[in-house]
Amino acid sequence: xxxxxxxxxxxxxxxxxxxxFAGLLVLIAFWTLVERRVAGFIQxxxxxxxxxxxxxxxxxxxxxxxxxxxxxxxxxxxxxLFLLAPLMAFVPxxxxxxxxxxxxPLPTRWGLVGTAIADLxxxxxxxxxxxxxxxxxxxxxxxxxxxxxxxxxxLRASAQMISYExxxxxxxxxxxxxxxxxxxxxxxxxxxxxxWFVIPLFFAFCLFLVAAFAETNRLPFDLPEAExxxxxxxxxxxxxxxxxxxxxxxxxxxxxxxxxxxxxxxGGWDIPFTAWDDSAPxxxxxxxxTFVSFWTKTLAFMFAYIWVRWTLPRFRFDQLMDLGWxxxxxxxxxxxxxxxxxxxxxxxxxxxxxxxxxxxxxxLNLVAAVALFWGLDRRRLIGGAGARARGPWRAPAAAAAAAxxxxxx
Amino acid sequence: MAIxxxxxxxxxxxxxxxxxxxxxxxxxxxxxxxxxxxxEYPEQTSDAEWSLSKRWRGTHRMAxxxxxxxxxxxxxxxxxxxxxxCIKLIPGEDEQxxxxxLVFEIDEFRCIFCGYCQEVCPEExxxxxxxxxxxxxxxxxxxxxxxxxxxxxxxxxxxxxxSDPRGQ
Numbered sequence: 001x002x003x004x005x006x007x008x009x010x011x012x013x014x015x016x017x018x019x020x021f022a023g024l025l026v027l028i029a030f031w032t033l034v035e036r037r038v039a040g041f042i043q044x045x046x047x048x049x050x051x052x053x054x055x056x057x058x059x060x061x062x063x064x065x066x067x068x069x070x071x072x073x074x075x076x077x078x079x080x081l082f083l084l085a086p087l088m089a090f091v092p093x094x095x096x097x098x099x100x101x102x103x104x105p106l107p108t109r110w111g112l113v114g115t116a117i118a119d120l121x122x123x124x125x126x127x128x129x130x131x132x133x134x135x136x137x138x139x140x141x142x143x144x145x146x147x148x149x150x151x152x153x154x155l156r157a158s159a160q161m162i163s164y165e166x167x168x169x170x171x172x173x174x175x176x177x178x179x180x181x182x183x184x185x186x187x188x189x190x191x192x193x194x195x196w197f198v199i200p201l202f203f204a205f206c207l208f209l210v211a212a213f214a215e216t217n218r219l220p221f222d223l224p225e226a227e228x229x230x231x232x233x234x235x236x237x238x239x240x241x242x243x244x245x246x247x248x249x250x251x252x253x254x255x256x257x258x259x260x261x262x263x264x265x266x267g268g269w270d271i272p273f274t275a276w277d278d279s280a281p282x283x284x285x286x287x288x289x290t291f292v293s294f295w296t297k298t299l300a301f302m303f304a305y306i307w308v309r310w311t312l313p314r315f316r317f318d319q320l321m322d323l324g325w326x327x328x329x330x331x332x333x334x335x336x337x338x339x340x341x342x343x344x345x346x347x348x349x350x351x352x353x354x355x356x357x358x359x360x361x362x363x364l365n366l367v368a369a370v371a372l373f374w375g376l377d378r379r380r381l382i383g384g385a386g387a388r389a390r391g392p393w394r395a396p397a398a399a400a401a402a403a404x405x406x407x408x409x
Numbered sequence: 410m411a412i413x414x415x416x417x418x419x420x421x422x423x424x425x426x427x428x429x430x431x432x433x434x435x436x437x438x439x440x441x442x443x444x445x446x447x448x449e450y451p452e453q454t455s456d457a458e459w460s461l462s463k464r465w466r467g468t469h470r471m472a473x474x475x476x477x478x479x480x481x482x483x484x485x486x487x488x489x490x491x492x493x494x495c496i497k498l499i500p501g502e503d504e505q506x507x508x509x510x511l512v513f514e515i516d517e518f519r520c521i522f523c524g525y526c527q528e529v530c531p532e533e534x535x536x537x538x539x540x541x542x543x544x545x546x547x548x549x550x551x552x553x554x555x556x557x558x559x560x561x562x563x564x565x566x567x568x569x570x571x572s573d574p575r576g577q
Contacts, residue, residue: 041445042440043440044445311430373427377425
């Protein structure tokens with residue numbers, strides 16, 4: 001069956017856009033509930049369970065509340081930017097999802113319909129470009145609020161985004177090298193031909209995971225909105241629906257980052273251990289099954305976001321910058337070199353791309369990952385003040401005593 | 410290093426980010442399946458592990474004799490002892506010369522729930538109750554008159570346990 005084209009393509013897009021975005025917004029709304037329930041469970045509480053069966057209508061109640069709350073506009077705020085900022089945060093966060101294929105292509109009477117809204121040829125570049133646009137929203141919100149805490153939050157957001165965008169892009173370069181393409185559709189296909197890229201590129205996955213947490217401003221990297229330090233950072237001055245927009249932006253960033261991790265490293269909509277779903281003839285059953293597969297992976301990552309949030313404490317800002325520039329960036333650069341050389345060597349050896357190729361790279365990654373975690377574990381790469389001190393600290397009295405006995409010898 | 414910063418070297422296992430993070434993650438994951446301590450309040454008000462103390466001092470209740478009349482003899486000790494001055498008592502006398510309260514009102518907003526009124530009462534008429542659900546739609550509703558105090562059915566406070574008067 002040929003891919004859909006012409007007027008039918010336009011109509012398919014018109015149908016897909018509201019479908020995907022409505023689905024996304026519903027998922028986000030429910031994920032706010034999941035976050036609160038999981039938070040409760042981790043703290044041995046029940047979490048919100050009053051509105052509707054098992055609290056399922058809580059997002060509706062929250063939504064209504066936010067609609068009818070008073071919108072405040074601080075008198076010294078830059079009015080135009082203040083109103084613009086939530087949109088600037090919200091829109092890029094949502095439209096990033098447009099290129100993620102969520103299932104196998106669906107055959108229809110008019111042709112084969114792709115499940116991404118648009119499988120753009122520039123694929124991953126689009127994601128990098130749009131997702132870093134979102135930070136304008138946070139920075140502008142901080143600036144327009146005319147409030148020192150908000151401004152600090154906005155600045156932190158931009159500094160953090162710039163620092164981690166680099167490592168994120170570099171860790172994804174390895175994926176692009178292996179896939180030989182930057183459209184997400186082909187990256188997924190390539191993984192179906194061999195193995196999921198998490199095996200040959202485990203190391204890149206670790207880097208990508210950390211960078212994705214930082215990019216989405218989630219704990220342990222939620223410096224821009226650190227409640228304890230900055231009250232609420234860039235959205236201190238926002239109320240009602242404008243505040244909700246930031247909230248939705250955060251969660252849709254989370255969805256997109258999870259979907260990306262699933263697509264780049266966990267085979268996207270691929271169903272593991274079977275080749276049934278990999279190729280034509282396409283059918284509705286295949287689309288449905290792969291849809292479930294994709295969302296299982298994505299929701300697992302979204303759960304991990306919550307899980308990590310309620311486990312790890314927040315970084316200090318200098319530690320955040322240290323990690324970004326002094327650890328992640330050099331490691332990511334070195335890793336791109338290593339993978340480049342390894343891929344070149346494997347090509348020179350004439351090994352065809354496939355499972356053995358992937359496992360060979362996987363062995364290399366395993367060595368690198370063990371080395372990295374050994375280094376991290378020994379505090380060679382990041383450490384507290386203790387690790388950075390020249391020698392072990394001794395109490396002044398003990399040191400003086402040691403000096404005296406040393407003198408006596 | 411900045412001047413005067415005290416740094417202590419510890420074993421890597423104690424301070425490693427990797428091990429500590431993984432340990433933390435496994436801990437929080439185990440918590441997901443542990444017993445939840447939330448008591449779902451309006452449906453459930455007490456359980457085996459938690460209930461109101463018998464010595465809880467809540468809103469008042471007037472004891473009633475076998476004829477359905479208040480036990481109060483309007484001696485005036487409770488308004489006298491009340492540190493918050495929240496009891497209003499106007500005594501009356503019937504044909505046999507028995508004293509009874511014409512007006513007996515307790516302003517629960519002023520009350521500090523010390524329980525002195527119960528302690529001082531010679532007839533064991535006024536009590537503080539083991540009770541906390543007191544919501545009202547108006548402020549006037551918090552001035553309890555005699556009928557209201559007699560109508561209450563909740564348990565009354567055991568100010569102290571006679572076998573353990575010092576509360577040990």
